Amino acid sequence: xxxxxxxxxxxxxxxxxxxxxxxxxxxxxxxxxxxxxxxxxxxxxxxxxxxxxxxxxxxxxxxxxxxxxxxxxxxxxxxxxxxxxxxxxxxxxxxxxxxxxxxxxxxxxxxxxxxxxxxxxxxxxxxxxxxxxxxxxxxxxxxxxxxxxxxxxxxx
Amino acid sequence: xxxxxxxxxxxxxxxxxxxxxxxxxxxxxxxxxxxxxxxxxxxxxxxxxxxxxxxxxxxxxxxxxxxxxxxxxxxxxxxxxxxxxxxxxxxxxxxxxxxxxxxxxxxxxxxxxxxxxxxxxxxxxxxxxxxxxxxxxxxxxxxxxxxxxxxxxxxxxxxxxxxxxxxxxxxxxxxxxxxxxxxxxxxxxxxxxxxxxxxxxxxxxxxxxxxxxxxxxxxxxxxxxxxxxxxxxxxxxxxxxxxxxxxxxxxxxxxxxxxxxxxxxxxxxxxxxxxxxxxxxxxxxxxxxxxxxxxxxxxxxxxxxxxxxxxxxxxxxxxxxxxxxxxxxxxxxxxxxxxxxxxxxxxxxxxxxxxxxxxxxxxxxxxxxxxxxxxxxxxxxxxxxxxxxxxxxxxxxxxxxxxxxxxxxxxxxxxxxxxxxxxxxxxxxxxxxxxxxxxxxxxxxxxxxxxxxxxxxxxxxxxxxxxxxxxxxxxxxxxxxxxxxxxxxxxxxxxxxxxxxxxxxxxxxxxxxxxxxxxxxxxxxxxxxxxxxxxxxxxxxxxx
Numbered sequence: 085x086x087x088x089x090x091x092x093x094x095x096x097x098x099x100x101x102x103x104x105x106x107x108x109x110x111x112x113x114x115x116x117x118x119x120x121x122x123x124x125x126x127x128x129x130x131x132x133x134x135x136x137x138x139x140x141x142x143x144x145x146x147x148x149x150x151x152x153x154x155x156x157x158x159x160x161x162x163x164x165x166x167x168x169x170x171x172x173x174x175x176x177x178x179x180x181x182x183x184x185x186x187x188x189x190x191x192x193x194x195x196x197x198x199x200x201x202x203x204x205x206x207x208x209x210x211x212x213x214x215x216x217x218x219x220x221x222x223x224x225x226x227x228x229x230x231x232x233x234x235x236x237x238x239x240x
Numbered sequence: 241x242x243x244x245x246x247x248x249x250x251x252x253x254x255x256x257x258x259x260x261x262x263x264x265x266x267x268x269x270x271x272x273x274x275x276x277x278x279x280x281x282x283x284x285x286x287x288x289x290x291x292x293x294x295x296x297x298x299x300x301x302x303x304x305x306x307x308x309x310x311x312x313x314x315x316x317x318x319x320x321x322x323x324x325x326x327x328x329x330x331x332x333x334x335x336x337x338x339x340x341x342x343x344x345x346x347x348x349x350x351x352x353x354x355x356x357x358x359x360x361x362x363x364x365x366x367x368x369x370x371x372x373x374x375x376x377x378x379x380x381x382x383x384x385x386x387x388x389x390x391x392x393x394x395x396x397x398x399x400x401x402x403x404x405x406x407x408x409x410x411x412x413x414x415x416x417x418x419x420x421x422x423x424x425x426x427x428x429x430x431x432x433x434x435x436x437x438x439x440x441x442x443x444x445x446x447x448x449x450x451x452x453x454x455x456x457x458x459x460x461x462x463x464x465x466x467x468x469x470x471x472x473x474x475x476x477x478x479x480x481x482x483x484x485x486x487x488x489x490x491x492x493x494x495x496x497x498x499x500x501x502x503x504x505x506x507x508x509x510x511x512x513x514x515x516x517x518x519x520x521x522x523x524x525x526x527x528x529x530x531x532x533x534x535x536x537x538x539x540x541x542x543x544x545x546x547x548x549x550x551x552x553x554x555x556x557x558x559x560x561x562x563x564x565x566x567x568x569x570x571x572x573x574x575x576x577x578x579x580x581x582x583x584x585x586x587x588x589x590x591x592x593x594x595x596x597x598x599x600x601x602x603x604x605x606x607x608x609x610x611x612x613x614x615x616x617x618x619x620x621x622x623x624x625x626x627x628x629x630x631x632x633x634x635x636x637x638x639x640x641x642x643x644x645x646x647x648x649x650x651x652x653x654x655x656x657x658x659x660x661x662x663x664x665x666x667x668x669x670x671x672x673x674x675x676x677x678x679x680x681x682x683x684x685x686x687x688x689x690x691x692x693x694x695x696x697x698x699x700x701x702x703x704x705x706x707x708x709x710x711x712x713x714x715x716x717x718x719x720x721x722x723x724x725x726x727x728x729x730x731x732x733x734x735x736x737x738x739x740x741x742x743x744x745x746x747x748x749x750x751x752x753x754x755x756x757x758x759x760x761x762x763x764x765x766x767x768x769x770x771x772x773x774x775x776x777x778x779x780x781x782x783x784x
Contacts, residue, residue, distance in 0.1 A: 106566045113573065189562050192554070212561075212601050214569035214576075 096125035099152040101136040114218035133164025159188040181235040270504040281464035288457030299446035316360040323353035377424040479503025553611030568597035606733035625652035632667035649686040668734040673702035701760040709753035
């Protein structure tokens, strides 16, 4: 109630759940190259499903982590799999509004169906080369954060 | 087997009491049993009726003896007595004279008497005793006539008074009296009466015997019929019913139930044959079942191994994609970010690496596509191939318009299949024709006709560079390329994919080598009608 003045636009908080350092790097590159399309985001990286859940639930070393505006989720993850992370987040009343885009190499019918059954917001198959990969990432982030109206941020 | 079965479930008591006889009898064939039974019954009935016949005959002769001889005999004797008395009356009348004398009465009476005696004689032919008695009476009568009647008549004719004649007659002594003649006749009569009584008794006896004989014959006939009924039931009906029950149980599905029928050898043999047939059927069924199990086990195995293979191809392709993507992507990044730091040779190395990775990606993608055709969870529906063709042309619109390709097609049928695969088939063929076109603008023609009652036959002809008949089969082999990579791009999977799609739907695909201009592919595809009819039948059954 103190801040009556126009608030400074908050930085975009992105959570990338990805165990492959190459893909993490490519995602970073893609966002860096985004230029005017997307304002430079805070990219948080969780390298397995358990860490992703810790981050989202602000547990352990992620105490005080921001609530992300968008989660990019790989399916093939160590410890806790991507499907389970998806199911847990979408089954949690405090988290289920956070948009989750599944970003994976799999184009298996079963994976697609199960992800949407767990209320994934989109399912994107990682394209083959860097250029197409980068543009896919940018388009997803742009669409979910700039084109679409995101859900209001949960209070910390 | 049948003897054992009989001893086991027949009547053990009977078997214990007289095993020898019983076994010998039960070994008799039905034909012999029936023959012997019939012979015995016929003999018994014949005996009874013969007895009745003989008795009847005896009764008949006794009756005729009485009516034809004895009764007329007695009447004859009565008449003889009357004639004799008339003779005596006539003699007395003449002797007394006056109105009593009737001349001519005596000779007539004598004639009557003699003729009557002659009538009697043959009636008594059966009894010499009686005939002798009659003859003696006749002799006495004749003596009386000679010695008493005729002398008296002669004296009366001379006019002698009756009293004197009587005196003369009495005085003559030893003259036979008329009374003795009558007495002799009485003896005959008494004898005849006795014979009559005996004959009556004979008739009574015979008729009683006849009644008994008829009753006996009837009883034997009835008993014979009953025993034939009982024995036939025991020998034929009961074993047949037991056999039929056994067969019925087997027919109802209790195939392990042994068929056995206690009874005569013929029925036992029938049961034995049936039992052999049952065992044969059970054996055949068992081996059939075993074969079926083996087949279904193999089918399961095959399904599993197909599934495994598909899974393997899928996983392998998928897992191969991941590192390839990395190689391709970072090659790209090196080119973008560090190209100014690389010399021309270094740039070329990176390009080769990227190119190799891209090609490998294509190959892996194609293997994946090929592996997916046979996916077991594909849902087959009715596919209008005209729609499939339209979709294929839409997917290829860029290539089609840039090559100015023209695709002509017959009205295509609706078939049963996977819609995506049907599009892929046509799309592969059209893309193939555009890729391997000659200098002319590519032209394609799709034709269809009935191959037989159950299959369509499609023909896809183009005006491209054609395929040497030598390679007619190689074009369908995965990753087989007939042309250098520089000449034509692509992995060479299009046609093997097409053939696999056709084969997945139960058809065949081949290259028509008789066509020299361009390439002509042909393939068959099962007609939808059969499936549709099948479905109709199934739904009718479901309703019924």
